[in-house]
Amino acid sequence: MLSRAITLIESRLPRHQEAAQRIIEGCLPHSGESLRIGITGVPGVGKSTFIEALGMHLIEHRAQKVAVLAVDPSSQFSGGSILGDKTRMERLSANQQAFIRPSPSGGSLGGVARRTRETIILCEAAGYRNVLIETVGVGQSEIAVASMVDFFLLLMLAGAGDELQGIKRGIIEMADMMAINKADGSNLARARAAQAEYRAALRLFPPSASGWIPRVLTCSAQENTGIAEIWDGVLEYHRLASRNGYFAERRRAQLVDWLEAAVETGIADAYQQDAEVAARHATLLNEVLQGEMSPSKAAAALVDLFLGKLPRSAPQAGGNGKETP
Numbered sequence: 485m486l487s488r489a490i491t492l493i494e495s496r497l498p499r500h501q502e503a504a505q506r507i508i509e510g511c512l513p514h515s516g517e518s519l520r521i522g523i524t525g526v527p528g529v530g531k532s533t534f535i536e537a538l539g540m541h542l543i544e545h546r547a548q549k550v551a552v553l554a555v556d557p558s559s560q561f562s563g564g565s566i567l568g569d570k571t572r573m574e575r576l577s578a579n580q581q582a583f584i585r586p587s588p589s590g591g592s593l594g595g596v597a598r599r600t601r602e603t604i605i606l607c608e609a610a611g612y613r614n615v616l617i618e619t620v621g622v623g624q625s626e627i628a629v630a631s632m633v634d635f636f637l638l639l640m641l642a643g644a645g646d647e648l649q650g651i652k653r654g655i656i657e658m659a660d661m662m663a664i665n666k667a668d669g670s671n672l673a674r675a676r677a678a679q680a681e682y683r684a685a686l687r688l689f690p691p692s693a694s695g696w697i698p699r700v701l702t703c704s705a706q707e708n709t710g711i712a713e714i715w716d717g718v719l720e721y722h723r724l725a726s727r728n729g730y731f732a733e734r735r736r737a738q739l740v741d742w743l744e745a746a747v748e749t750g751i752a753d754a755y756q757q758d759a760e761v762a763a764r765h766a767t768l769l770n771e772v773l774q775g776e777m778s779p780s781k782a783a784a785a786l787v788d789l790f791l792g793k794l795p796r797s798a799p800q801a802g803g804n805g806k807e808t809p
Contacts (some may be wrong), residue, residue, distance in 0.1 A: 515608035519614050525639030534663075536705070538715065540575055549583075552582065634722070635722070666706070679701070
């Protein structure tokens with residue numbers, strides 16, 4: 485039932501949108517009780533393996549249900565997911581206390597699906613108290629991930645030439661914790677050295693608004709070491725943010741971001757579904773390809789056409805009986 489509901493809200497068909505909104509509205513009163521954890525990292529860092537280890541820890545040692553929203557890059561040809569995270573989470577996907585939902589990013593920036601926020605609400609209403617969001621990977625729009633989660637975890641590697649990439653200010657500023665994965669075997673010493681480097685780098689940053697000092701830990705998802713310590717850190721952050729009011733403030737900010745994203749999505753959908761705009765688009769595109777018009781001028785013409793079709797609100801009468809512009 486949860487899977488079918490998510491499929492419905494992800495649909496772009498107009499006839500599905502009304503039913504999807506009824507579902508979301510019905511689920512809202514039963515949501516909000518989970519911890520929303522965003523997990524990102526450089527390609528090859530082992531995000532899926534780490535999430536499986538963390539999910540199994542929560543199920544086996546904390547007796548908690550886990551929902552994993554694994555957002556895959558979309559195929560440019562079919563539009564579907566191309567990585568198939570369920571195939572890399574064999575133990576977790578077979579556990580009755582876990583729910584894994586791979587969804588195509590659909591070309592959305594930030595490595596998140598266009599309906600991830602709504603999917604979180606549905607998972608919470610279904611009783612999942614931990615929602616883990618695996619993103620496509622570190623790119624230029626990580627803020628899209630951070631804007632919908634309570635805790636942002638950045639996975640890193642040591643000894644793979646990624647140290648400089650990890651010290652980029654914009655990425656670290658959003659991370660509540662950095663975890664250096666694959667800290668095992670011959671790579672253990674390099675992982676500890678990288679841990680010291682990242683800790684030194686974090687001292688250069690001003691304190692976060694939450695009052696939390698981001699931590700740098702090491703772990704091995706393959707050998708299942710360091711996972712419990714990472715989750716203990718997440719819970720400590722939650723206790724601190726709940727006491728000082730930052731957790732509630734961040735949840736309010738998530739609602740604001742959801743509203744703004746929904747407005748953008750709604751405008752884009754309305755534009756794409758307008759038959760007259762689509763016909764004009766084909767004509768102008770041909771003119772652009774023939775070199776008869778610049779893309780910017782064609783875009784301006786399409787935007788003007790779309791805005792001209794929108795209904796205008798009726799003018800309101802002012803206090804003097806005249807219409808107020």
